[in-house]
Amino acid sequence: MPAMYDRFAPFYELEYGHKKDDVDFYLNIVGRYGSPVLEIGVGTGRIALSLAAQGHEVCGVxxxxxMLQIARDKVRRMDSETRKRLTLRRADMRRLRxxxxxxxxxxxxxxxxHNLSQQEQMQTLNGLHRALRPRGVLALDLFVPLYQVLARTTWQVEIPEEDLAPGVTIASSVRHTPAEQRLDIENRYHQSNRIRRAQMTYRYIFRYEMEALLRAAGFKAISCLNGFNGKPYDFFSGLMIFIARKQ
Ligand SMILES: C[S@@+](CC[C@H](N)C(=O)[O-])C[C@H]1O[C@@H](n2cnc3c(N)ncnc32)[C@H](O)[C@@H]1O
Structure with a gap:
């Protein structure tokens, strides 16, 4: 069965390959709490490759x-020592073994x-709890459902070619279902008179909902931050980062 990001993959690097704001944060987390490290949703390897290059043993799922093929193509261009530290696996985060x-x-x-129900959220967190060594640490970032998101049920976003690559533009339509905390997004990629479509869904989460999920899976929250600068959570930054320890 095709996965949610299969149709995004050809455009992912154009849209997010340059994203760097979170890389040092995750390098610091792993530097502090140690490897081997498991990266869930490793995608094109944006973060995993930096971790391996810094000497960490990484398993990306x-x-x-x-998406994994793009990561593998990048890994092939790395030196053999770095390559040995990095394992990429095709697996579903809800069924970790x-x-x-x-x-x-x-x-x-x-x-x-991308876990779209409480059952899926718990399957993922329970699998992570089993995957970690005693007192292992889980770190993750989420977007905050800001007022402007909660206030609307449909909207459009356009990314012009000057932000992407010559001849490529992206137009997104978002459908919000507040009762399910669900955002259904359709991206239309316009390139050389061709249009390609890709759909994805997020189920957004509130701060204390996430803390309750972590507790239910056997984690204790160490901190909730408002961004990669390490400041305490304040809602307005639009980012929510959790660092939690396996109990
Ligand atoms: C926003 S991308 C992040 C990719 C990469 N970590 C990065 O920061 O650039 C989310 C990734 O999660 C993956 N993903 C979505 N649902 C998944 C699932 N159920 N199991 C494993 N990976 C999943 C997607 O394929 C995609 O690569």
Whole structure:
């Protein structure tokens, strides 16, 4: 069955390949809590490759074969020592099978929000709890459902070619279903008179909802931050980062 990001993969690097604001944050987290590290939703390897290059043993998991293929192409260009430290696996975060294997687990760039029900959220967190060694640490970032998101049920966003690449533009339509905390997004990629479509869904989460989920899975929150600067959560930054320890 195709995975959610399969159709995004050809455009992912154009849209997010340059994103750097979170890389040092996750390098610091892993530097502090240790490797081996499990990265969930590793995608094109944006963060995993930096972790491996810094000497960490990394296992990256993703359920999209085309996203993993881009990561593998990048890994092939790395030196052999770095390559040895990095394992990429195609798997679903809701069905992890690791046991006591990792010191740290990370879920960067809101990949956790692709769990679309409480059952899926708990399956993922329970799998991570099993995957971590005793007192292992989980770190993840989410977007905050800001007022302007909550106030609307449909909206459009356009990304012009000067922000992407010559001849490529993206137009997104978002449908918000507040009762399900659900955002259904359709991206239309325009390139050389062709239009390609890709759909994805997020289920957004509030601060104390996330803390309750972490507790229910056997984690204790160490901190909730408002961004990669390490300041305490204040809602308005639009970012919510959790660092939690396996109990
Ligand atoms: C926003 S991207 C983040 C990619 C990468 N971590 C980064 O920061 O650039 C989310 C990733 O989560 C993956 N993903 C979504 N649902 C998943 C699932 N159920 N199991 C594993 N990976 C999943 C997608 O394929 C995608 O690569």
């Amino acid at each position: 993703d359920n999209s074969a085309p 690791f046991r006591d294997a990792f010191r740290t687990a990370i879920i960067p760039f809101r990949a956790f929000l």
